[in-house]
Every structure is written in structure tokens, then in C-alpha cells.
Amino acid sequence: MIRDARGLDLYIRGLAKDMSTRGFDVPAAIPAEADLAGYLAFTIVGHIPDPDASLAAEMRIAEIWRPVLSDRWERAEYAYDLIDRPLGRRRAYHLHDADAARAVLGVAAHEHCEEILGAPTCDHYRGLELGDGHQGIDLLDAAWVRPGNLGCAAMVCLQRS
Amino acid sequence: MTNRFYTPREVSDILQVSPTTVMERIHAGVLPAVRVSERIYRIPVPALERFVSTDPAPEFHVEYRRVDRVTTIGEPIAAVAAVVEDLVEA
Numbered sequence: 001m002i003r004d005a006r007g008l009d010l011y012i013r014g015l016a017k018d019m020s021t022r023g024f025d026v027p028a029a030i031p032a033e034a035d036l037a038g039y040l041a042f043t044i045v046g047h048i049p050d051p052d053a054s055l056a057a058e059m060r061i062a063e064i065w066r067p068v069l070s071d072r073w074e075r076a077e078y079a080y081d082l083i084d085r086p087l088g089r090r091r092a093y094h095l096h097d098a099d100a101a102r103a104v105l106g107v108a109a110h111e112h113c114e115e116i117l118g119a120p121t122c123d124h125y126r127g128l129e130l131g132d133g134h135q136g137i138d139l140l141d142a143a144w145v146r147p148g149n150l151g152c153a154a155m156v157c158l159q160r161s
Numbered sequence: 162m163t164n165r166f167y168t169p170r171e172v173s174d175i176l177q178v179s180p181t182t183v184m185e186r187i188h189a190g191v192l193p194a195v196r197v198s199e200r201i202y203r204i205p206v207p208a209l210e211r212f213v214s215t216d217p218a219p220e221f222h223v224e225y226r227r228v229d230r231v232t233t234i235g236e237p238i239a240a241v242a243a244v245v246e247d248l249v250e251a
Contacts, residue, residue, distance in 0.1 A: 029221075034226070079235040
């Protein structure tokens with residue numbers, strides 16, 4: 001996935017709109033960073049209130065894009081997280097620290113799954129690389145919609161806690 | 162616990178439209194829904210509330226800021242690697 005500056009800006013705003021139309025409260029201003037090496041990073045945080053709980057669930061869509069050409073970037077890393085505080089659980093799709101991940105886990109993309117928030121039985125589960133942030137939002141929204149067991153036990157653990 | 166989703170039929174009852182219309186809206190990407198299996202869709206309650214809301218949709222904008230190095234994301238795997246190297250050496 002390679003985008004120019006305008007395309008990347010549209011993509012980021014599109015992710016925020018995607019989260020918003022699904023009912024997440026997302027601040028209008030999305031913080032992004034641009035560093036000296038030309039890398040771009042952003043994090044979109046959305047909250048969804050629960051009528052039965054004082055705490056809200058949180059969805060975080062974070063990505064780092066590396067420069068590949070003049071005015072072109074490609075997604076290098078991502079971390080898509082759902083912290084479901086009302087139900088005390090977490091689901092996440094990650095790709096970061098690719099070299100270390102391949103060396104340790106055998107794959108770059110990995111997942112997190114916590115039936116009890118903060119008490120994972122496995123540090124890293126096997127995962128497939130997601131095409132873009134919208135796919136991450138869709139998967140996390142699907143996890144949020146269905147209360148109960150996330151199904152962590154059926155996943156392949158790469159690195160046990 | 163309050164249900165977090167509606168079925169397409171429940172949404173058709175709420176909106177007073179046919180289930181076919183609801184599915185058309187879902188497939189058109191107008192009504193947000195999640196696909197929980199090949200032929201089963203669920204509509205998150207907050208998504209429907211936003212769908213029927215008359216509040217204007219927010220206008221999002223990206224605020225860029227210069228930094229020396231972008232912030233890392235995710236739990237560091239290098240720390241795990243260090244543990245494995247320790248085990249190998251032991």
C-alpha cells in the first residue's frame with residue numbers, strides 16, 4: 001500500500017470517519033508525527049460508551065509509514081487495538097518490529113487476545129497481515145459487537161507468557 | 162447485559178423498511194455492519210444510533226507535528242528476543 005501525501009491524509013481521515021460511523025466517538029483532530037527521516041505516524045483513538053458500565057471501550061488505530069520515493073509512503077507498521085474495558089478483555093492485530101518479530105515469532109504480523117484484560121495467557125498469537133486500517137476496524141468492531149468469549153484458546157500461540 | 166447489536170430484521174422493524182432494504186444499505190456501505198459469518202450480519206447499536214442521528218457528521222483533520230523520531234507502536238518484541246537469547250545461552 002503506497003500513497004502520496006494527499007492520499008495518506010485522505011486515508012487517515014477516512015479511518016476516523018469509519019470509526020465514527022460505527023458509533024465510536026473520535027476527536028476531530030487526529031494527531032500525527034513526521035520525523036527527520038521522513039517517517040509518518042498517527043494514532044486515532046475512539047471511545048464507545050457502554051450503557052451498563054461507567055467505562056468506555058477504546059479502539060486505537062496506529063500506523064507508521066516509511067518514505068519510499070519522493071512524496072510516496074508505504075505502511076511499515078500497524079497496531080490495531082480494542083480495549084473492551086466494560087467487558088474486561090482485549091483484542092489486537094499488530095505488525096511492528098518486523099525483523100525482531102520474524103526472528104522470535106517466525107512471522108511479522110501477530111495478534112493479541114486477552115479474555116481477561118491485563119492477564120494474557122499468550123504474549124503473541126499467530127496472525128495474518130491485514131490489508132489496511134479499515135480491515136482492522138472491521139475486525140475489532142466485530143469483536144466488540146459480540147460479547148462473551150473472544151476465542152483466544154483456539155488461536156495459535158507463538159510466545160507464551 | 163444490554164445487547165450491543167441489532168439483527169438486520171430488528172433494524173428493518175426499527176426503521177420501518179423491509180429486511181431487503183436493510184441488506185441493500187449494508188452492501189452499499191451506507192449502514193455500518195459487521196459480518197460475523199458468511200451470511201450473517203450484525204449492526205452495532207451505536208452505529209445505528211449514528212445512522213439515524215440528525216447530528217452533522219464530524220469533519221476530521223490531521224494535525225501534523227515535527228519530531229526527531231516517530232513514536233513506536235505496539236509492545237516491543239526486542240524485549241522478548243532478549244529473553245530468548247538468554248534462554249539459548251543458558
